[in-house]
Amino acid sequence: MQEFLQYLISGLALGALYALVALGFVVIYRASQVFNFAHGELLTFGAVLMVWLNSPPQVGELGLGSVSVDGLGLPWGVALFLSMLVTGAVAAAIERFALRPLVGRPIFVAIIITLFIGFILRTFVMLIWGNDAMPILTPWDSMGSFELAGAMLDYNSLAAIAAAAVLFVSFGLMIRFTRLGILMRAISSDQETSLALGIPVGRILGLTWFIAGAFAAVSGIFLGVRDYSVDLNLGFVALRAFPAVIVGGLDSALGAVIAALILGVLEVLTAGYVNAELGAFGKNFHMVLPYVVMIFFLVFKPYGLFGTKKVERL
Amino acid sequence: MLELSGVEVVYHSVVLVLKGISLNVPQGSIVALLGPNGAGKTTTLRALTGLLDIHEGRITKGQILWQGQNIASQKAESIVASGIAQVMEGRRIFPELSVEENLFAGASGRPKKDALSDMEKFYARFAILGQRRKQMAGYLSGGEQQMLAIARALMAKPKLLLLDEPSLGLAPKIVAQVGELIQEVNKEGVSILLVEQNASLALDLASYAYVMESGKIVLDGSSQELKDDKDVQEFYLGVGTKQSSYRDVKLYRRRKRWLS
Numbered sequence: 386m387q388e389f390l391q392y393l394i395s396g397l398a399l400g401a402l403y404a405l406v407a408l409g410f411v412v413i414y415r416a417s418q419v420f421n422f423a424h425g426e427l428l429t430f431g432a433v434l435m436v437w438l439n440s441p442p443q444v445g446e447l448g449l450g451s452v453s454v455d456g457l458g459l460p461w462g463v464a465l466f467l468s469m470l471v472t473g474a475v476a477a478a479i480e481r482f483a484l485r486p487l488v489g490r491p492i493f494v495a496i497i498i499t500l501f502i503g504f505i506l507r508t509f510v511m512l513i514w515g516n517d518a519m520p521i522l523t524p525w526d527s528m529g530s531f532e533l534a535g536a537m538l539d540y541n542s543l544a545a546i547a548a549a550a551v552l553f554v555s556f557g558l559m560i561r562f563t564r565l566g567i568l569m570r571a572i573s574s575d576q577e578t579s580l581a582l583g584i585p586v587g588r589i590l591g592l593t594w595f596i597a598g599a600f601a602a603v604s605g606i607f608l609g610v611r612d613y614s615v616d617l618n619l620g621f622v623a624l625r626a627f628p629a630v631i632v633g634g635l636d637s638a639l640g641a642v643i644a645a646l647i648l649g650v651l652e653v654l655t656a657g658y659v660n661a662e663l664g665a666f667g668k669n670f671h672m673v674l675p676y677v678v679m680i681f682f683l684v685f686k687p688y689g690l691f692g693t694k695k696v697e698r699l
Numbered sequence: 700m701l702e703l704s705g706v707e708v709v710y711h712s713v714v715l716v717l718k719g720i721s722l723n724v725p726q727g728s729i730v731a732l733l734g735p736n737g738a739g740k741t742t743t744l745r746a747l748t749g750l751l752d753i754h755e756g757r758i759t760k761g762q763i764l765w766q767g768q769n770i771a772s773q774k775a776e777s778i779v780a781s782g783i784a785q786v787m788e789g790r791r792i793f794p795e796l797s798v799e800e801n802l803f804a805g806a807s808g809r810p811k812k813d814a815l816s817d818m819e820k821f822y823a824r825f826a827i828l829g830q831r832r833k834q835m836a837g838y839l840s841g842g843e844q845q846m847l848a849i850a851r852a853l854m855a856k857p858k859l860l861l862l863d864e865p866s867l868g869l870a871p872k873i874v875a876q877v878g879e880l881i882q883e884v885n886k887e888g889v890s891i892l893l894v895e896q897n898a899s900l901a902l903d904l905a906s907y908a909y910v911m912e913s914g915k916i917v918l919d920g921s922s923q924e925l926k927d928d929k930d931v932q933e934f935y936l937g938v939g940t941k942q943s944s945y946r947d948v949k950l951y952r953r954r955k956r957w958l959s
């Protein structure tokens with residue numbers, strides 16, 4: 386039972402991070418009808434930037450990591466905030482300079498462009514910070530945990546859940562109740578009408594991408610914290626959030642979040658209980674499971690749990 | 700106040716759809732623009748409001764003077780801010796937004812306080828919208844949606860309102876209500892350019908009208924003149940309906956005359 390509770394919390398934490406990644410995809414898809422293939426690289430960028438901003442200058446041996454980072458040594462919270470800001474700005478710049486000029490062209494072109502920008506971003510990160518794993522620091526004891534009803538709950542998972550929850554709730558309130566939220570929903574409902582009403586569509590799309598970029602940074606950072614380090618391949622996790630987007634419905638933020646939580650828990654439970662039973666075959670079965678679920682949905686329920694029917698499949 | 704002269708519009712760099720449109724909307728008036736399907740009425744409104752871009756259309760010639768400024772090819776946002784609002788063909792309310800949110804979306808350029816107080820005015824005027832303010836707009840009836848679309852456009856406090864076929868798909872009784880609303884709005888000082896296929900409604904409301912076919916203005920005059928015009932009576936007002944095959948032939952002949 387204790388073990389189960391531990392897995393559950395760990396799974397929820399993983400799911401919460403997948404959910405943040407998925408939310409980034411969905412927010413952009415709803416605004417621009419573009420599947421942003423650069424999203425994974427934004428995760429990497431945000432996390433690496435965080436490490437660089439936060440790591441003290443010239444650290445020698447931090448214990449965990451293999452490489453030392455010559456960082457700026459900014460306080461953790463400040464570094465987190467700046468990383469969100471800069472990653473958001475990068476995302477907004479992608480929208481403004483690469484995608485907005487394409488308005489009216491086939492969506493296909495825009496999607497290829499995001500793939501291409503992803504490569505550029507990856508190369509940029511590699512040139513500046515190299516491709517070794519870098520230790521990521523936390524203000525809490527990243528190995529620490531506390532006991533609840535006999536289960537050991539680790540701080541990293543709880544922090545990830547808390548961070549994701551704060552972002553979900555504030556995003557939800559913003560989209561539902563603020564003027565910006567109303568305009569964002571208007572634009573994703575009908576862009577031409579929004580233009581006709583004089584809504585500053587370009588500016589709001591830019592802002593939407595900014596928000597998605599800031600979310601990417603937070604998800605990248607906490608995924609890094611989960612592994613105690615950050616490297617160039619961190620962004621591949623975005624591919625593992627992909628099933629959540631499909632299962633939840635491509636245009637449903639709530640659906641993606643719920644699906645991501647379920648898939649996260651499923652992944653950790655499978656790793657804990659099922660893999661061992663499957664012998665050699667089961668070694669990485671938990672990594673495959675979300676795709677199995679996704680394929681099941683694509684076949685039997687292509688619009689996902691909450692998606693609208695009219696959505697085209699990519 | 701609004702003056703189009705020799706406006707030409709091309710879609711996809713090849714399809715010439717407006718072939719030199721000139722028309723005038725004097726301050727405080729209601730002007731009608733009539734014409735059959737595909738004549739280019741909607742395209743004319745797109746040219747006026749900066750919506751050609753997203754249809755890959757472009758103004759290749761001519762001028763659009765609005766209060767002395769050439770607004771041809773300006774951005775939609777700044778055109779709305781300068782006082783031109785539009786109700787698009789097919790109403791185009793945001794179905795999954797509430798009535799209240801729809802209205803709010805129409806006032807994006809104005810202070811929140813003004814928007815809220817205007818909203819109350821609309822609720823007083825259209826009791827139904829008031830009762831359903833929290834409901835999704837997609838659940839409103841067609842007539843209610845049209846009222847909402849007009850109210851939403853008015854939330855921008857325009858000086859000129861462009862209406863694209865507001866009677867489309869509505870029952871006669873509702874059409875009459877829409878007509879009354881248009882008149883009221885006009886009395887409050889908003890000039891109106893009314894695009895219609897329903898000529899009898901349009902000619903009753905407007906003081907002046909233009910008839911457009913295949914991208915050209917083929918006829919214009921005061922509403923009375925047009926009501927007395929034989930061709931208009933026959934093709935737009937449905938007076939003296941004859942057997943359809945015979946009508947088609949005549950339509951073809953008349954149209955040739957207009958176009959020459």
Ligand SMILES: Nc1ncnc2c1ncn2[C@@H]1O[C@H](COP(=O)(O)OP(=O)(O)OP(=O)(O)O)[C@@H](O)[C@H]1O
Nearest residue numbers: 710714716734735736737738739740741742743754
């Ligand atoms: N995006 C577009 N690309 C190419 N051609 C277009 C486009 N939009 C409209 N057209 C063409 O331009 C012509 C005029 O269309 P428009 O929609 O302006 O007519 P309309 O008078 O509003 O017709 P209706 O009464 O049916 O609304 C039509 O022949 C139409 O096929």
Ligand SMILES: [Mg+2]
Nearest residue numbers: 740741742788
């Ligand atoms: Mg039309």
